[in-house]
Amino acid sequence: MYEQGAGRVDLLESYEILRSYQPRASIFPSVLDYTDCPYSWPFCLQPLYAGAMPVIFNATVLNGMGVIGYVHSPPIWHPSNEEGNLLSIRFTYSEVIWPWTGYLALHMQIKEEGAHFSGVIEGNVTVRVHSPPAQGERAVRTSTCVLKLKLNVVPTPPRSKRVLWDQFHSIKYPPGYIPRDSLDVRNDILDWHGDHLHTNFHIMFNMLRDAGYYIETLGSPLTCFDASQYGTLLMVDLEDEYFQEEIEKLRDDVINTGLGLAVFAEWYNVDTMVKMRFFDDNTRSWWTPVTGGANIPALNDLLAPFGIAFGDKILNGDFSIDDEQSRYASGTDIVRFPRGGYVHSFPFLDSSESGATQNFLLNSGMQADSPILGLLEVGEGRIAVYGDSNCLDSSHMVTNCYRLLRKILDFTGSNIKDPVLFSKSVKQDMPLYEDDNHLSSRRTDVNFSMYSAVLGKDLICRTDSRFEVWGTKGYNLHIRGRNRKLPGYDVIDLGRGLNSTIDTSNSRRPKFTEKNKGDYFGNRYLGLLFWQLDVPELVASQWLVPAVIAITGW
Template structure:
């Protein structure tokens, strides 16, 4: 434990090829926080790995089976940023293969059936992470349920492509945080269609079993349960195509559509629709169809003191 940083370790006591881990946690010490310390902290972490002697014990010295490596650590310590610049990324509800058969997010990708990366800021969303950091935002990864964070510290919670369920306590906590604590909520939902999921089952030669998807690209039934208290729901078909807002264009790859969204003459809400390809029809019945669907919605609700959230 240092004067500025508290360093903690977690590791698998037994390492095998392609398995095992070493986790390092850095936390600003209580005294450094009281002193409002700002600056660069550097140090070295030494890791010693000892392997079993599987060769000739007479010809191999014990030290030959022990190796120590040094990992340089450099961290910048700053004062807590303003709340509106602090984002919280929900990683707790993101699941991936091999814990189950979680299918790919983009259905047109044929050479990779599984969702390997679990939608993490340091893997397939690294580009988003770099962009948000360049815009002055600070992002923390939430690896625990919603009941384990203080909404007063964060401006926005991001829920991106979740596969897991949400507990009732989490639903109640999130509703309170949005409506009473001024927390903004940003949700990116992936596809879910039971008919398409039926088309994705396959026989695994390794386990000699038929594999069925645990959920779609995202667990929309769980998301709908979480968002129903806000008057929001997603549909059960898959759409794909190009979209544009102003001068910005993007490809909407295997996503869902909004089926219910709050709105009315006295409510501050907007919803945007586009004409997209119906991938459900293409997958299930090999038909080419297009449909005008809503995929982007913005609503303001909750506090009425100028801190209303979206």
């Protein structure tokens, strides 16, 4: 869909259409068929199911009636059959369509009554567009747009097979100089490929789906998901900071709720970052990295409750684990890990500024191993940390580590222990420990709040999170400062057959609505539960249309 777009233009057919054309509004694409593979990738690869994050799609509204148009009432979902009432949709859309184009975003999730449903849901979404009368006309021009929808739904998969991908803490290109993850790559200095399941991690996404995993995207803070629904939280190559509430909730999620945590880090070395400063001829200004390949000081704060920390080495080299040859490309090392965990170490070259002495020793025949992989059981949950993400990133990958990733997810999600990864020879009788003053420190010469979604910002669940926590601080936290907590599983009915609308003071802002489908075939299905994939924006014209992107957007 995103590669092909609308397809090739047929000039003769276009001419015939224009000969009899009547001004109207339309939606592009006019059909969303999530059963059509590979055209509808990535949506066709993973069906919807109850209990997950909302699937988001952004369509384009084209107004042929005039340069300006208005949407006065919320879009409406018309299911084709009774099973269609299992689908709950909220809409965000352009109330003012100008010039010629606007957007219609669908936030779709399956109600909890559909937890055991398997089948196809079909129906239409309609939206009415009004435009001022043309010259010589008196009546307002009105057109009803129709978007045909076809979705594949499956029963809610087991918790162990559900993986949540953290997109929120990946800083989006291009607000600042986010350096590349592999320093061996000389012709691509910026980390600008999205770091998203559907861009440079798309091969990994396909592999996990083929392996039977269901991957959802979290585009909001860690307080905005229910940990009891997921086997593993997957955090890969993250650059942002963390709210204190996120740190506290994750600790509770792992120790008490049994959430699995898998972290793939990257290099971070302040001295190396300082030397990467350069003068950009386009902006006529000096560019300096605002963080490393990943934000190791922030990750260390997040992992501190578990006694885990990464160092500031920049390691490179080949190694073998479980008869699988791998390349460690500008990864970091583990400097703190609790006793009783399993830590794998290998000899590498340290290319950081502070690693020159070590490189001399290694080249002199003295081999020093660096810990790069750690696995740990803590409370009810399990944690796996690895110091490099380039083996998952298809942009500049030398070798992949998909096999290792599957074994990690088997451990974090199902407590299946691979005999090689959990060999007695790598079990820690004594903890790894580095003093605080030797851990990586944040840069003091960079205003990181300019690029961060955390520093100086309010903790709030966005419109890519479950409907029940939209606009709140998340699960088990006070709602908008009021002294009450969100329910964990209670059904929140938003509408019972009516549209509920949150009005906005500015007509240019998106309008939030929900349609409960009980109108059309009775109230056989009532309730609310959820799921999300996050998607790239689809734009049908040359104009930039506002996008709704889950894993928070890029």
